[in-house]
Amino acid sequence: xxxxxxxxxxxxxxxxxxxxxxxxxxxxxxxxxxxxxxxxxxxxxxxxxxxxxxxxxxxxxxxxxxxxxxxxxxxxxxxxxxxxxxxxxxxxxxxxxxxxxxxxxxxxxxxxxxxxxxxxxxxxxxxxxxxxxxxxxxxxxxxxxxxxxxxxxxxxxxxxxxxxxxxxxxxxxxxxxxxxxxxxxxxxxxxxxxxxxxxxxxxxxxxxxxxxxxxxxxxxxxxxxxxxxxxxxxxxxxxxxxxxxxxxxxxxxxxxxxxxxxxxxxxxxxxxxxxxxxxxxxxxxxxxxxxxxxxxxxxxxxxxxxxx
Amino acid sequence: xxxxxxxxxxxxxxxxxxxxxxxxxxxxxxxxxxxxxxxxxxxxxxxxxxxxxxxxxxxxxxxxxxxxxxxxxxxxxxxxxxxxxxxxxxxxxxxxxxxxxxxxxxxxxxxxxxxxxxxxxxxxxxxxxxxxxxxxxxxxxxxxxxxxxxxxxxxxxxxxxxxxxxxxxxxxxxxxxxxxxxxxxxxxxxxxxxxxxxxxxxxxxxxxxxxxxxxxxxxxxxxxxxxxxxxxxxxxxxxxxxxxxxxxxxxxxxxxxxxxxxxxxxxxxxxxxxxxxxxxxxxxxxxxxxxxxxxxxxxxxxxxxxxxxxxxxxxxxxxxxxxx
Numbered sequence: 105x106x107x108x109x110x111x112x113x114x115x116x117x118x119x120x121x122x123x124x125x126x127x128x129x130x131x132x133x134x135x136x137x138x139x140x141x142x143x144x145x146x147x148x149x150x151x152x153x154x155x156x157x158x159x160x161x162x163x164x165x166x167x168x169x170x171x172x173x174x175x176x177x178x179x180x181x182x183x184x185x186x187x188x189x190x191x192x193x194x195x196x197x198x199x200x201x202x203x204x205x206x207x208x209x210x211x212x213x214x215x216x217x218x219x220x221x222x223x224x225x226x227x228x229x230x231x232x233x234x235x236x237x238x239x240x241x242x243x244x245x246x247x248x249x250x251x252x253x254x255x256x257x258x259x260x261x262x263x264x265x266x267x268x269x270x271x272x273x274x275x276x277x278x279x280x281x282x283x284x285x286x287x288x289x290x291x292x293x294x295x296x297x298x299x300x301x302x303x304x305x306x307x308x309x310x311x312x313x314x315x316x317x318x319x320x321x322x323x324x325x326x327x328x329x330x331x332x333x334x335x336x337x338x339x340x341x342x343x344x345x346x347x348x349x350x351x352x353x354x355x356x357x358x359x360x361x362x363x364x365x366x367x368x369x370x371x372x373x374x375x376x377x378x379x380x381x382x383x384x385x386x387x388x389x390x391x392x393x394x395x396x397x398x399x400x401x402x403x404x405x406x407x408x409x410x411x412x
Numbered sequence: 413x414x415x416x417x418x419x420x421x422x423x424x425x426x427x428x429x430x431x432x433x434x435x436x437x438x439x440x441x442x443x444x445x446x447x448x449x450x451x452x453x454x455x456x457x458x459x460x461x462x463x464x465x466x467x468x469x470x471x472x473x474x475x476x477x478x479x480x481x482x483x484x485x486x487x488x489x490x491x492x493x494x495x496x497x498x499x500x501x502x503x504x505x506x507x508x509x510x511x512x513x514x515x516x517x518x519x520x521x522x523x524x525x526x527x528x529x530x531x532x533x534x535x536x537x538x539x540x541x542x543x544x545x546x547x548x549x550x551x552x553x554x555x556x557x558x559x560x561x562x563x564x565x566x567x568x569x570x571x572x573x574x575x576x577x578x579x580x581x582x583x584x585x586x587x588x589x590x591x592x593x594x595x596x597x598x599x600x601x602x603x604x605x606x607x608x609x610x611x612x613x614x615x616x617x618x619x620x621x622x623x624x625x626x627x628x629x630x631x632x633x634x635x636x637x638x639x640x641x642x643x644x645x646x647x648x649x650x651x652x653x654x655x656x657x658x659x660x661x662x663x664x665x666x667x668x669x670x671x672x673x674x675x676x677x678x679x680x681x682x683x684x685x686x687x688x689x690x691x692x693x694x695x696x697x698x699x700x701x702x703x704x705x706x707x708x709x710x711x712x713x714x715x716x717x718x719x720x721x722x723x724x725x726x727x728x729x730x731x732x733x734x735x736x
Contacts, residue, residue: 254435384554384555384561
């Protein structure tokens with residue numbers, strides 16, 4: 105690792121610490137913020153997320169080498185972690201830390217984008233089903249039943265394996281389109297109770313149409329459970345991407361994603377375990393952080409929930 | 413209850429039917445063909461035509477679909493394109509392996525998860541709870557197959573305590589006595605089941621801890637404590653009975669998780685189960701196997717949900733099913 109990269113890494117850590125401290129100070133002023141930080145893992149989670157976000161954005165500075173640069177194919181192949189290569193090198197003599205840094209861009213954006221698709225579709229379907237009810241509700245919820253009856257990885261395997269050489273954007277879209285079923289049930293349940301409230305009746309009396317009532321009056325009130333399920337869902341997508349890559353169907357090499365780094369390393373597990381170990385640790389850290397923050401957000405949004 | 417059950421079973425059947433239809437369309441409308449003279453597998457075009465005719469792939473799609481449904485109604489799943497054997501035989505070989513893996517994992521998941529969750533709740537917010545909380549959070553967040561790879565590396569490769577894959581030892585298994593064969597199977601099952609079970613148990617423990625803590629704050633528990641019952645009895649008898657209810661739901665929900673995990677874990681441990689069969693078949697465009705696997709998977713998921721609903725209605729007298 106060269107001084108520039110080490111310095112940039114230190115900067116990322118300090119920035120993340122500063123952000124967590126700052127958020128904590130501001131959040132301490134409100135009841136919801138205090139509930140959020142009552143979970144010790146929440147602060148850790150926030151730190152990890154900020155850190156990896158910074159690293160992803162500043163990848164060219166934090167990474168000592170490019171993501172696909174083969175350094176010295178004979179001499180530097182499968183080197184164990186050292187001062188020069190903090191996480192070792194892989195089969196093609198590429199620096200694992202650099203690939204991890206650039207891989208964070210791919211893995212985090214796949215997680216966020218696919219979740220955005222899933223949450224959008226899930227919220228709209230759930231809201232429409234819950235508000236319109238009758239046959240629309242029945243039809244949509246039967247669709248959800250069917251979607252939940254096939255394990256998601258089966259659906260994705262079928263879709264991806266059959267359409268060979270799928271562009272990355274379509275992969276993200278597909279992951280999103282197989283992940284909205286749970287969210288739509290959640291949103292529908294909330295909407296079913298909200299639609300009977302007086303403020304909805306008032307909006308209707310004032311002449312608002314169904315789309316306006318759904319999007320301007322009802323959905324903002326369902327924001328909290330949607331945000332929580334999104335935070336937990338991003339982690340799920342990242343795990344799914346890793347699994348698909350392991351089966352050879354995720355992000356195509358040489359572009360590094362944490363999933364395909366594990367998959368590449370798995371073939372030489374016994375000779376160079378670090379190539380498998382570290383990307384997995386990175387996924388575990390981010391997913392842990394998302395789960396911790398999601399749990400804490402759930403408590404922060406809901407004052408009645410027993411604090412555990 | 414009977415009428416409700418009939419309706420639920422009918423709805424479950426409809427779901428499986430929809431899955432069959434959807435899978436059929438997805439497979440046949442996708443670009444690509446199961447028999448293609450590729451660069452590495454040169455086939456005479458005449459043979460391709462003959463193969464397509466033999467498997468009925470040259471018929472119009474609605475006809476193929478109708479034929480498939482009729483065969484399915486007679487309990488025929490067809491011939492595999494690639495394995496040169498009936499699909500039913502291939503499934504019959506794979507399903508017991510997956511059931512053994514998923515069953516062992518589920519048992520570990522529920523027992524370990526329950527024990528950990530209750531233990532954590534009993535020590536809520538103290539060191540054992542906080543420590544275990546981080547452990548379960550970690551296990552709940554790792555890719556299942558990555559955990560499998562690590563266990564494989566440590567216990568299979570470095571320590572050599574467990575075999576690195578397969579269902580039985582290919583060399584000595586046949587020559588072992590009855591007890592030895594059973595032990596051989598268990599020995600091979602240990603690592604994959606541990607992988608899948610630990611990840612599941614972490615989720616169950618987190619869930620169960622919250623459930624116990626919620627019940628503990630209720631008045632009747634305070635009463636039980638007030639009349640001087642030992643804490644062990646309050647927790648394990650009075651509280652646990654009600655705190656077990658969410659576990660019933662979790663049991664039903666864990667089927668998709670187990671099947672998904674099985675696809676990857678079976679790959680890691682070279683475990684010849686349904687997940688591996690289906691994944692291989694998808695890559696080979698072996699439509700009959702993929703369809704049969706989709707049916708089997710959706711039947712398992714739907715049965716799991718049905719079982720959970722029935723158990724819930726039986727376990728909780730407050731639940732009133734519709735139409736009663």
